[in-house]
Amino acid sequence: MANDPEQLSRIEAYLSENLSPARFKHVLGVRETAVALANRHGIDADQAELAALLHDCTKERLDNELVALAKHNGLPVDEYEKQTPGLLHGKVAPFVATEQFGVTDEVVCDAMRCHSTGAVKMGPLDQLLFVADFCEPNRPYTAAQEVRELAERDLEAAVLEVMQFKLRKTLLKKQPVHPDSFHAYNALLNKRNRETV
């Protein structure tokens, strides 16, 4: 079913009020890329649009607000998230999406939940948002351009590329790797290796 234009306007107004101009621009870039990739790969473009618009809706909340949002909704907070509450922004986004905008589609919510770490099981919309977040047109790095081209041909290969890029960056910064990222990477690598045997 097509998205309700009135709902989309309310979401845009919320985002422009709750995000910095640069982040809002990023979100609109993710939307554009997500919809284009959805059309390209035969994925539902309305679900892609909603997930893209809402994926960073809590990105600029304060650390204590993110933890409170998780606790209030019964979401367990692990040791990594306690240390770096920003990691929670994807997992708690669906709570705001449901409460503020009545978004209850679990496919859309799942894509928001795993958009920064990936997940062991990623459906087409999860993969699409994960990649679109990385390679939307406002991303300055050259890897984004490469991923954009790869995603046109092979979305799953693009996911693997993004995972590798993010892991390398985390390691170079000597930061801890969240287990979700680690498990997601291993799962996808194993899947692709099995398929080539």
Ligand SMILES: [Fe+2]
């Ligand atoms: Fe994010």
Ligand SMILES: [Fe+2]
């Ligand atoms: Fe994002």
